[in-house]
Amino acid sequence: DGGITQSPKYLFRKEGQNVTLSCEQNLNHDAMYWYRQDPGQGLRLIYYSQIVNDFQKGDIAEGYSVSREKKESFPLTVTSAQKNPTAFYLCASSPGLAGYQETQYFGPGTRLLVL
């Protein structure tokens, strides 16, 4: 079955700790994205990547870091510099940034909570 998987489903972070959220896709998509969703707000773009070994900051990149060493994988690290990390994190992928965004497929999300 093709799709996007995210793990873990829930993640707890302690003060001063870095945590990494996993995102894997087997759709052979070039582009991948990370969004943050807070209650009462729309999805906000954290980082995106058009191709392996390349990524760009989105609108709220501060306190986050990413890597794109493999086409299938786009992990997101929430660093201790992110002071308000509690949110629902969604990973998405699409065949490419040049195409219409209707082909953006989402993973099931990771809910991050601060202890």
Place this chain on the structure above:
Amino acid sequence: EDKVVQSPLSLVVHEGDTVTLNCSYEVTNFRSLLWYKQEKKAPTFLFMLTSSGIEKKSGRLSSILDKKELSSILNITATQTGDSAIYLCAVEFLNRRSNYQLIWGAGTKLIIKP
């Protein structure tokens, strides 16, 4: 500043009612407007609209774009409890890095009572 505004933020209706959800936008370099349904986790794609005045339909759902008014509506007729979800509107635009990006509205939470 680019923005997408959805209204109402929440809506409670009875099964069988018809609902209209609104999305307005202020975005430079507009390319398309998209509607997604989010039930519990992953948003799922409903419609993409690029041309004004052309209605897209899928069963009981339909949507239309008005580029003059910078807005779109999503209609759901004969609502069912399975339509309960958050409906998200997103606008695709060309960002300053010349990449296409989505900007999202806050969503409308729709609750259908049996």
